Amino acid sequence: MTLSLSKDTVQVVKEQDVVFLKNRVKEVALKIKMGLVNQTRLLTATSELVRNMMRYADGGVCIIEVVSSGRINGVRLTFSDKGPGIPDIAAAMRDGFSTGKSLGLGLPGTKRLVNEFDIKSKVGEGTVVTILKWANG
Amino acid sequence: MDKIPILRMGAYLLVTIQVDLYDRLALNLEADLVQMVNKTNAKGVLIDISAVSIVDSFMGRIIGNIAGMCKILDAETVVVGMQPAVAITLIELGLPLKGVHTALDMEKGMNLLKSIIDITEDDVVQDETADDFITE
Numbered sequence: 001m002t003l004s005l006s007k008d009t010v011q012v013v014k015e016q017d018v019v020f021l022k023n024r025v026k027e028v029a030l031k032i033k034m035g036l037v038n039q040t041r042l043l044t045a046t047s048e049l050v051r052n053m054m055r056y057a058d059g060g061v062c063i064i065e066v067v068s069s070g071r072i073n074g075v076r077l078t079f080s081d082k083g084p085g086i087p088d089i090a091a092a093m094r095d096g097f098s099t100g101k102s103l104g105l106g107l108p109g110t111k112r113l114v115n116e117f118d119i120k121s122k123v124g125e126g127t128v129v130t131i132l133k134w135a136n137g
Numbered sequence: 138m139d140k141i142p143i144l145r146m147g148a149y150l151l152v153t154i155q156v157d158l159y160d161r162l163a164l165n166l167e168a169d170l171v172q173m174v175n176k177t178n179a180k181g182v183l184i185d186i187s188a189v190s191i192v193d194s195f196m197g198r199i200i201g202n203i204a205g206m207c208k209i210l211d212a213e214t215v216v217v218g219m220q221p222a223v224a225i226t227l228i229e230l231g232l233p234l235k236g237v238h239t240a241l242d243m244e245k246g247m248n249l250l251k252s253i254i255d256i257t258e259d260d261v262v263q264d265e266t267a268d269d270f271i272t273e
Contacts, residue, residue, distance in 0.1 A: 015159065015160075015161065018159065019159065022157075022191075036222050037221075037222045037225055037226075039222075040190065040191065040220075040222035040223060040225070040226050041222075041225075041226055041229070043190070043191050044191055044192070044193045044226045044230065047191055047193040047195075048193050048194060048230075051160070051193070051195060095231055102194065102195070102198070103194055103198055103232070105194040105230055105231045105232060106194055108231065109194055109229070109230035109231050109232070110230075112229045112230065112231070113226065113229055113230065
């Protein structure tokens with residue numbers, strides 16, 4: 001049972017918004033005393049997902065939440081966009097698969113960096129990616 | 138627009154990245170650095186990333202690209218000062234930075250460069266008009 005303690009919504013449309021979002025995520029991670037390595041993992045994951053959102057969907061919204069499950073706290077991020085959606089999620093989650101010109105590490109790599117990862121997408125409607133990183137997990 | 142300075146020291150180019158990279162900045166650095174290698178006939182490139190706290194797959198690819206591009210221009214690239222948390226993240230992400238030389242700090246990086254490059258005097262261009270920075 002995870003409980004949401006705080007909620008903050010950040011719009012990401014321009015490149016400056018990306019910097020702002022990363023700073024906000026870092027602030028929240030520091031507030032719950034997340035370790036340095038986990039902070040780096042979380043911020044790298046944020047960087048990957050926000051890039052996807054910018055590249056494939058012209059931006060979107062990120063919800064930053066502090067969540068608690070009893071004694072441990074964590075940060076949950078929900079990235080939602082109204083882009084073209086992903087037709088084959090299983091393929092997108094495979095290492096080395098990319099419809100752009102990238103390395104295809106973004107989604108599978110992000111999944112390895114966080115504790116919980118969820119992706120939902122509908123072609124023509126958009127994509128929602130949710131990640132959760134515990135302060136020390 | 139921000140720009141990352143590229144300093145020339147003999148046959149080497151030194152780049153110290155003092156800010157967190159964003160995509161455009163990294164792409165500009167890649168272009169500038171390759172131009173600079175060509176212009177100065179540099180044999181070695183030393184990139185200090187000790188102040189960089191995040192390297193994601195895009196930045197990792199740029200670092201790999203820089204090393205690859207410099208290699209075919211006959212220059213070796215050494216990346217120094219990577220933070221431990223960044224190394225952990227890169228490997229978990231699935232980006233082992235193959236083909237990029239690394240060293241713990243500037244000094245070790247310089248020694249590594251010297252050991253892999255065989256420099257003869259005429260490799261160093263002497264008459265460049267003191268343009269250590271790229272100014273465009």
